[in-house]
Amino acid sequence: MDDTLYKAAQGVLKNAYAPYSKFQVSAALKLKNGEIITGVNVENASYGLSNCAERTALFTAYAKGYQKEDIESLLITTNQAHIVSPCGACRQVMRELLTEDTEIILVNNTGKSQVLKNIELLPFAFTEDDL
Ligand code: THU
Numbered sequence: 001m002d003d004t005l006y007k008a009a010q011g012v013l014k015n016a017y018a019p020y021s022k023f024q025v026s027a028a029l030k031l032k033n034g035e036i037i038t039g040v041n042v043e044n045a046s047y048g049l050s051n052c053a054e055r056t057a058l059f060t061a062y063a064k065g066y067q068k069e070d071i072e073s074l075l076i077t078t079n080q081a082h083i084v085s086p087c088g089a090c091r092q093v094m095r096e097l098l099t100e101d102t103e104i105i106l107v108n109n110t111g112k113s114q115v116l117k118n119i120e121l122l123p124f125a126f127t128e129d130d131l
Pocket of ligand 1: 050053054086090
């Protein structure tokens with residue numbers, strides 16, 4: 001596992017705004033130019049408006065002008081003892097905003113990790129090709 005990327009994600013985990021679930025999530029994108037872009041989950045009293053960490057990081061990267069070809073990997077960590085896998089909404093967004101082969105690294109609260117390819121998280125997806 002990329003230690004720099006993990007430390008970047010761990011470093012912002014405390015910024016997760018999760019007063020309702022207490023379930024803190026952070027994400028860190030490693031760009032091919034070496035830059036790291038992080039994100040955390042941001043909840044809302046109107047629960048459905050909450051934004052996941054993965055999407056926060058990805059939307060930030062795109063807002064900065066980066067696109068899928070610029071991104072090497074996405075690491076996701078939480079304050080949980082088990083390895084947490086991205087929710088369905090995030091998988092759909094990840095499928096469009098990352099390449100199929102982008103490395104996805106899932107890490108628990110002690111540094112135990114599991115690595116997958118983006119496409120493995122959402123096979124037979126609805127994509128822009130269907131439109
Ligand atoms: N959450 C994420 O940030 N990423 C995921 O992939 C799963 C869920 C957040 C949403 C909510 O703030 C909290 O975790 C509990 O669902």
